[in-house]
Amino acid sequence: MSAPLESVVIGAGQAGLSASFHLGRRGIDHVVLDAGDAPGGAWQHRWDSLTMADVHGVASLPDSETPGAPGRANSVVPAYFGAYERDHRLPVIRPVRVDRVEPTEDDLLVVRAGSRAWRTRTIVNATGTWSQPYVPFYPGAATFAGEQLHTRGYPGPEPFRGRRVVVVGGGASAVQLLGELAMVVDEPERDLIWVTRREPVWRTDRFDQEAGTAAVALVEERVRRGLPPASVVSVTGLMLRPQEEAARRLGVYDRRLPMFASIEPSGVRWADGTLREADVILWATGFRPAVAHLAPLRLRSEHGGIQLDRHGTTAVADPRVQLVGYGPSASTIGANRAGRFAARGVASWLDANSDSSDSRSGRPVGSTISPLRT
Numbered sequence: 428m429s430a431p432l433e434s435v436v437i438g439a440g441q442a443g444l445s446a447s448f449h450l451g452r453r454g455i456d457h458v459v460l461d462a463g464d465a466p467g468g469a470w471q472h473r474w475d476s477l478t479m480a481d482v483h484g485v486a487s488l489p490d491s492e493t494p495g496a497p498g499r500a501n502s503v504v505p506a507y508f509g510a511y512e513r514d515h516r517l518p519v520i521r522p523v524r525v526d527r528v529e530p531t532e533d534d535l536l537v538v539r540a541g542s543r544a545w546r547t548r549t550i551v552n553a554t555g556t557w558s559q560p561y562v563p564f565y566p567g568a569a570t571f572a573g574e575q576l577h578t579r580g581y582p583g584p585e586p587f588r589g590r591r592v593v594v595v596g597g598g599a600s601a602v603q604l605l606g607e608l609a610m611v612v613d614e615p616e617r618d619l620i621w622v623t624r625r626e627p628v629w630r631t632d633r634f635d636q637e638a639g640t641a642a643v644a645l646v647e648e649r650v651r652r653g654l655p656p657a658s659v660v661s662v663t664g665l666m667l668r669p670q671e672e673a674a675r676r677l678g679v680y681d682r683r684l685p686m687f688a689s690i691e692p693s694g695v696r697w698a699d700g701t702l703r704e705a706d707v708i709l710w711a712t713g714f715r716p717a718v719a720h721l722a723p724l725r726l727r728s729e730h731g732g733i734q735l736d737r738h739g740t741t742a743v744a745d746p747r748v749q750l751v752g753y754g755p756s757a758s759t760i761g762a763n764r765a766g767r768f769a770a771r772g773v774a775s776w777l778d779a780n781s782d783s784s785d786s787r788s789g790r791p792v793g794s795t796i797s798p799l800r801t
């Protein structure tokens with residue numbers, strides 16, 4: 428067990444790296460614990476067919492430039508993150524999967540990972556959502572004789588050639604995967620079915636910065652009230668990109684069906700008795716925040732989410748905890764911004780809760796911090 432740190436960042440994706448950069452700028456003594464074997468956060472696990480031309484834009488980490496290089500997102504972004512960690516000498520330790528964060532009687536937090544533990548005064552949680560794919564329950568799912576997979580395990584379109592596929596989900600991933608699958612199934616009208624629980628909301632106007640800010644504000648409002656965060660796309664609406672044009676012409680996006688009622692060995696069945704046979708069910712049903720390791724801190728509000736303060740990163744139930752990449756900051760732009768706010772939140776808490784004999788950082792109470800570039 429090491430001496431207490433001023434902060435521990437959990438997760439080294441966009442949010443964790445941004446937080447570490449800003450903590451470092453403020454002279455805050457910290458480590459970054461990351462479960463991955465290599466740099467890149469969730470980007471290293473994205474499917475091979477996702478290129479830099481397909482992503483909506485990866486924001487530049489603080490004090491750097493996103494590589495303009497084309498290529499697969501799962502190699503370009505991890506290489507960028509790896510270089511960033513090295514160039515900025517970020518104190519990343521991996522692979523370390525945090526199991527639990529516990530409060531101690533002497534007002535510290537203990538971050539546990541197997542037999543290892545770090546004592547710290549604050550944490551910045553930046554664990555993303557990739558490790559928590561969400562698949563809703565439907566009766567009979569276990570009896571399906573074909574293949575079921577979640578977006579997380581999508582191998583690209585090729586393995587679906589000539590197969591009958593049901594795509595479930597109303598988000599951006601479903602739209603993107605339908606666009607790819609339409610090109611490999613034999614007859615899209617017969618072999619590719621799109622099913623959603625709710626009517627998708629299509630965006631007809633341009634998605635500019637103002638619209639983005641308004642969408643993020645809606646998710647922020649939910650989190651401020653302690654509700655579980657909605658996905659940002661649920662408030663931005665869906666758009667077809669040039670890559671999806673061929674699928675649109677094939678009518679893929681017009682043939683959406685309401686949710687089926689059950690799953691059978693040969694396919695999916697609706698409440699009115701209709702059966703559609705299928706070889707594959709592809710669940711593009713999103714992810715949930717990976718926060719189970721924070722359970723001992725009892726951060727959840729009565730509404731089921733973790734309530735964050737008006738600055739959007741500090742947990743109301745325990746201000747030693749910052750959450751970044753959570754809810755409104757679950758995008759690369761949001762994660763960058765949240766990293767900066769989280770470092771400010773950590774600094775405020777340390778300043779407000781230090782006694783003048785605290786010499787760990789050599790930073791006396793109420794001291795000014797090094798100026799930040801924003």
Ligand code: FAD
Pocket residue numbers: 437438439440441442443460461462463467468469470473481482483484485486523524525526553554555556557558600717720751752753756757758759760762
């Ligand atoms: P992640 O990148 O998931 O990083 C989390 C890190 O935490 C990982 O390294 C993981 O190993 C680690 N971790 C998890 N649990 C633990 C644990 N218990 N202990 C230790 N470490 C742990 N956003 C955009 O802005 N533009 C886009 O084009 C875009 N495209 C996307 C495409 C897809 C398919 C998906 C799923 C998301 C996309 N997003 C996009 C969202 C964006 O990728 C994320 O919101 C953003 O990268 C924030 O990352 P993060 O740091 O919060 O999480």
